[in-house]
Amino acid sequence: MQSSTPAGRAGRPRSAAADTAILAATRAALVDLGWSKLALGDVATRAGVAKTTLYRRWAGKNELVVDAVAELFDELELPDRGSLAADIEGVVLQFAAILARPEARSGLMAVVAESTRDDALRERIRTSIVERQKRLVLEGRARAQARGELPPETDATEAARTADLIFDVVAGAVVHRTLVSARAADEEWVRGLTQVLLWGLAGAAGEPGDRGDGGDGGGVGPGGGADAEPAAPR
Amino acid sequence: MQSSTPAGRAGRPRSAAADTAILAATRAALVDLGWSKLALGDVATRAGVAKTTLYRRWAGKNELVVDAVAELFDELELPDRGSLAADIEGVVLQFAAILARPEARSGLMAVVAESTRDDALRERIRTSIVERQKRLVLEGRARAQARGELPPETDATEAARTADLIFDVVAGAVVHRTLVSARAADEEWVRGLTQVLLWGLAGAAGEPGDRGDGGDGGGVGPGGGADAEPAAPR
Amino acid sequence: MQSSTPAGRAGRPRSAAADTAILAATRAALVDLGWSKLALGDVATRAGVAKTTLYRRWAGKNELVVDAVAELFDELELPDRGSLAADIEGVVLQFAAILARPEARSGLMAVVAESTRDDALRERIRTSIVERQKRLVLEGRARAQARGELPPETDATEAARTADLIFDVVAGAVVHRTLVSARAADEEWVRGLTQVLLWGLAGAAGEPGDRGDGGDGGGVGPGGGADAEPAAPR
Amino acid sequence: MQSSTPAGRAGRPRSAAADTAILAATRAALVDLGWSKLALGDVATRAGVAKTTLYRRWAGKNELVVDAVAELFDELELPDRGSLAADIEGVVLQFAAILARPEARSGLMAVVAESTRDDALRERIRTSIVERQKRLVLEGRARAQARGELPPETDATEAARTADLIFDVVAGAVVHRTLVSARAADEEWVRGLTQVLLWGLAGAAGEPGDRGDGGDGGGVGPGGGADAEPAAPR
DNA sequence: GAATAATCGAGACGGTACGTCTGGTCTTGCA
DNA sequence: TGCAAGACCAGACGTACCGTCTCGATTATTC
Structure with a gap:
């Protein structure tokens, strides 16, 4: 090198x-x-x-394509757009734009498919693409914390878990929307996704795992209890 | 026939x-x-x-695999588990269980990858798999409405859009978790996803598109304002 | 019916x-x-x-083709053209004309080739084609004997042997000329072949098998002595 | 090369x-x-x-088989056996021996059959097999001329025509005998063929194309006059 | 400046699967 | 029972890629 x-x-x-x-x-x-x-x-x-x-x-087609595709995602940036919601929408739109390019569409899903039978390949994908871009989640969260939109972390493990969930939801939803449902991940759709994500995380954060469900069949919303609204996340 | x-x-x-x-x-x-x-x-x-x-x-490998995989998803069922949250968790776990089977892992992503270059194949996937299983979302919503957990629809277009978003988020997140992140979609993770989804939808429903973001930099959550909490979803 | x-x-x-x-x-x-x-x-x-x-x-391709080709050779006739030489030339030209047709060219050699590994097929060819057309040799000889051009047979075995030789020479030469050498078996060439055949049979008949060769190293074969030319037939 | x-x-x-x-x-x-x-x-x-x-x-089966079979015929030799007749008999027996081998029987006729629809293949056969072995005719004639058994050529065109005729007659007759008539080309048969050939060529040479046939209806061809026997070669 | 050593281009090599075609056989329903 | 239609099993076709190998020709470092 x-x-x-x-x-x-x-x-x-x-x-x-x-x-x-x-x-x-x-x-x-x-x-x-x-x-x-x-x-x-x-x-x-x-x-x-x-x-x-x-x-x-390169050892073969899979490794080559992973590297070729990984470079595409290095274009992703996270400019400060003033709020967490705007930052998320911005990066998701960028992500959707990359997935709209045929070299990414064709290659990415294929190597993921291959990786289901090849641990080394999966690790390569994780290293070159997934973990590499998880920086965006971390940056975005740090920036939101600096703005006061999010509280600082208290539990490192929980923080990592949340980051992973965000990544799975965002990346998964965009991929499914563009490749499987085959519809554009346009601004309107991205706004909807962002809404769900932010409300969801805010709500879920206030209810750390208490799932005594069943008893309270009536209430809707995660917690059931109508008035037990999550205190607006702080 | x-x-x-x-x-x-x-x-x-x-x-x-x-x-x-x-x-x-x-x-x-x-x-x-x-x-x-x-x-x-x-x-x-x-x-x-x-x-x-x-x-x-069959015209070729792709068409054959779509049909072979599609049959797997017909196993999905939506037994009444008493609450919307429980119903969602149940079906997501079933979905994750199918994706844990190698015949599904290998085949599904591969045909999705192929479909990015073959419109007929994409349509076949949509018809045989995606639209076919979207029934689960519709059934689940109807059941929740019958229970009073969700209000009846007022706008058919909006209802369809929401159903699509749910499907993209759930299916996408589970796929990403199991295939890309390569970690089990276990009960704990599914609970987290369900929480985000329900809170998110509830919150988003109460805030139809008002995105005057920026002004209120402090608050977190979609709307920012702490007290402007969406009335607990009805 | x-x-x-x-x-x-x-x-x-x-x-x-x-x-x-x-x-x-x-x-x-x-x-x-x-x-x-x-x-x-x-x-x-x-x-x-x-x-x-x-x-x-039909049992297969070979048998079918033999029958299809055999019919072609039933067209052969032996009209009385006044002399043995003319009769021969006439029938050889007819034979060459059939071999010039693509359905005969393609089929005949192929089934002969196949027959080298299939005794039943070879027998079918012999019965349907070879022996069936050997009638022409016999008719021609009989007619020539009636004209006085040839002496009557004395030895049946010898007569059969000669007929076979004639058939092998004539059929073989025409086939080789048209298919292998790939040149037309035109009138001039047929005349040459007929000459060789008639002179050869006449000469060979006069020398029944006396092949004490070696002794007379000089004058060998018919052409040996330059002046010992066989009296040119008149 | x-x-x-x-x-x-x-x-x-x-x-x-x-x-x-x-x-x-x-x-x-x-x-x-x-x-x-x-x-x-x-x-x-x-x-x-x-x-x-x-x-x-190789372009295909046909070309391959032509080359494989052509090598077989390169074994043919023309040792000096003392007289033209003996030389002919020797080489014809060799030729018959090759045709008795199954690899030659199966292959040769088949490629000839194929060549009826493929000019390039026919040319390949002519080049690799026919013209290549025509050397034997030319060598044999030259040797006979050196011995004084045959007169030197006077007309090159006529000499070539005769060589071609000899080749067609000999090769054709042997092939027909062994493959179609399916009887051994043994010494006796070869002797008969050689006799016919030598007498025929000698007689035909003395009659360069004068075929005023018809006039002399009675004495046709060599066999016409009973007593006009060619002087038995000695 | 020679020797050494790894790279480069080209392309032949042994394999494997492709999707198509044909050979013969079997299974329908109609005549 | 014959027949047209066409699905069936079996297996060869000729092509395309795979990943490896053998060449002769570069192009660096090291002696």
């Missing part, structure tokens, strides 16, 4: 340009062909590179 | 047993090999059927 | 028209596709007949 | 051993299965080679 090749000394060094060209060619091929018809020989040709060069750097 | 098939008479009729055997063999092969290594010749062999028979009935 | 169904009584009799249609369709398919791409399903379709009907009457 | 192949450098060179193995495997498969049941996948397996390797070098 470094130019000064400290460890591996002798011999011709690997071409740095090749990596870039291969990943770009992979995305181009995903656009043209989709994952299942993507052929590594074809990718090599598009990149102006020999098949050997490609296999020397 | 009819047994008397008045039109297509001549010739030997197709074996009904073959369809069953092929779909079962497909699921078995998904368990053993996963989607990407699933070979139709192998499926035919497992089903005790010739390859031609298989190709006479 | 029945034309003469003598033996098989009960049930619907076989359609006589079907046989004719199938053989004609076979020849048409041979013209269009050649032997190796000829498909029995296609033949059945061309004949307006079900595959079952075809298989009920 | 050269080992230093100056032009086509790059890439792994083709294995020379593969060609040999494939052709041998083809002949073995011809022996076991015959042409029509010969499967190229099976040939590849027998040769210890992948199907792709086979298809990279």
